[in-house]
Amino acid sequence: MPSSISSSDPKSGAGPAAWRRFAVLFAATAAGVGAAVYLFVAIVDPWDMLPLSPRWHRVPISINARYTMPALAVSARFDSAMVGTSTGRLLQPAIMDAPFDARFANLAMSSASPWEQDRLLRLFLRHHAAPRFVLIDIDAAWCFAAPRNLSTGNRPAPDWMYVGSPWRGYADIMSLYAVQEAANQFMWLTGRKRQRFGADGYTTFLPPDSRYDPRWVAAQFRKEIFDTSMARGPAAPPVSMPMLAGLVAAIPAGTTTILWFPPTDKERQGAPGSTVAATRAACRAAVTAIARAAPRTMVVDFDIPGPVTGTRDNFWDSIHYRQSVARLVMDDLAAIHSGRAIPPEHGRVLVPLH
Known part of the structure; x- marks a missing residue:
């Protein structure tokens, strides 16, 4: 006798409510990671041009x-x-x-x-x-x-x-290149990278x-x-x-x-x-x-x-x-x-x- 399990079967654990919870959790996680990366770039300020970044001695x-x-x-x-x-x-x-x-x-x-x-x-x-x-x-x-x-x-x-x-930099700074260079600047600031320029x-x-x-x-x-x-x-x-x-x-x-x-x-x-x-x-x-x-x-x-x-x-x-x-x-x-x-x-x- 043919049988099937509906995606809405509560026993399956994959009903609409579960998917909504997953989507919300995924979006919240992605937003949190994105915010953390943005804050990292803005605080490290790889090119030393943002007004509110810490006054650390950065290098080119x-x-x-x-x-x-x-x-x-x-x-x-x-x-x-x-x-x-x-x-x-x-x-x-x-x-x-x-x-x-x-x-x-x-x-x-x-x-x-x-x-x-x-x-x-x-x-x-x-x-x-x-x-x-x-x-x-x-x-x-x-x-x-x-x-x-x-x-x-x-x-x-x-x-x-x-x-x-x-101040416009806070809207424009975020990019993969900025993330890469923030990581390089952070490595220099923490003594893990030699100065090249x-x-x-x-x-x-x-x-x-x-x-x-x-x-x-x-x-x-x-x-x-x-x-x-x-x-x-x-x-x-x-x-x-x-x-x-x-x-x-x-x-x-x-x-x-x-x-x-x-x-x-x-x-x-x-x-x-x-x-x-x-x-x-x-x-x-x-x-x-x-x-x-x-x-x-x-x-x-x-x-x-x-x-x-x-x-x-x-x-x-x-x-x-x-x-x-x-x-x-x-x-x-x-x-x-x-x-x-x-x-x-x-x-x-x-x-x-x-």
Whole structure:
């Protein structure tokens, strides 16, 4: 005789009431776990940008510098800033602070578009009414910018850290990435993780000079394509120059601003008459004009033909120079600041301080 057990059979223990109890318990558990995770992230505050989090000493923890640099930009520990791309990341505040009598934050980020640099420096300026120095790294990101680089970034970034009130972070901070980075920050706070990124923004991202391998470098250069096409007349100023002019104009008049061109391998400089050479010349002319129109602003060009840029052993690839070259750049900037001349084969002062 056929028989069946109904899902509503009270003896089965799986009637509607039991399912409702399970659903309520599951929802309550999920909500509790979610609330606990949210509180963990909000209290640990992995990027040190939430107003109510404990005032613990946190360190930059994320590989994506777009998340870590805002906390440095708003910090009262610094009175000066450097912005740029990876070509500016090798300048060390620990070396630059003493000769400039300043406290620098290196806010340079790999592959930073002009738009990213602009809003990061503006964040710094909103929190520092009278910075002592601002250094802007003028490299290919500015001189060869595409229109899209003026309105978007090259990597994901948390908009709430850059615009509006930091209270907005409580609504926007929750994500799997935030949970991961809160766990990393918590591990550092409790001594279970070593510090990877510098508390002043500086981090060595290239191997030490002792590990320099010319064969590996030669292989890197073979992967690159250098433009040798011939230009037809002078190039137009880069599309990024109005943004740079606006950014320089936003810097307080009492701040010393240094616009500097980092050294690149000679193959990046373009053959005479090439499109690259013409664009570089137009960029320098535009940057020079911007500096001359701004108070206490100077331009230093290290990207010139000579023994530094002409020696491949000074580079890891065509744009990333070795730490010994970084030290040369820092020493020369310090010398220029103190009023001393630098060797003409190292660089040129296109616009002196005025």
